[in-house]
Amino acid sequence: MSKAIEANTKAVKDQIDDKADRVKQATSEAVAHTKDAVDHAADQVESGVHKATDKAAEKAYRATDKAADLSEQGRQLYEDGVDRAEDWLDQARDYVREKPVQSVALALGAGWLLGRLLRR
Template sequence: MNKQVENSESIAASRIDERAERIKQATSNAVASTKETVERAADHVEEGLHRATDKAADAVHKASDKAAHVSERGREVYDETMDRADVWLEQARDYVREKPVQSVAIALGAGWLLGRILRR
């Protein structure tokens, strides 16, 4: 009878080992499947982040180019305005040199008018 008990115990131990192996295999398969799913999700997120980064960089480049263009145009307008002011100032100097008495009279009149306006 001891042999039957030993044989039964051996069979039970063998079944336990088989079931343990099946559980380990199922666990390994589940973990492998989960790893693949996580890796695919991570790849998808990474691709999305790369696209977003590229779009952001492109937008920054466009904004930088636009700012440079606006700055350049502003400089051109400033230079044109300064050139016109220089021309007007030179014309005023020439007028004062040619007609000093009239220039003083105009300056006095403009000062008096400005004073009247600012008093109110």
């Protein structure tokens, strides 16, 4: 092979190596940019999920507290109702003990009236 052909071949090979290096460099830059973009997107998704989870937990805590308050109010109303019923029952017993004849008369009258109302 002549020196001119060898020189030309070497020049072409150098150009090929140079272009290959440019392609490698461009590919590496593109991959690095893509990795950064994906990492950034993943960080945003993670942050969003964490915020949503915290909000959901906060709402669940509020609902739990509200349910506990309502349960306590219901228990208190129940106890108040039981206390009133016991008071009325005690009053009725006292009345019957103090006035047995009138109590029997009232009971007979209430029974007769209830019977008349239920017949119709």
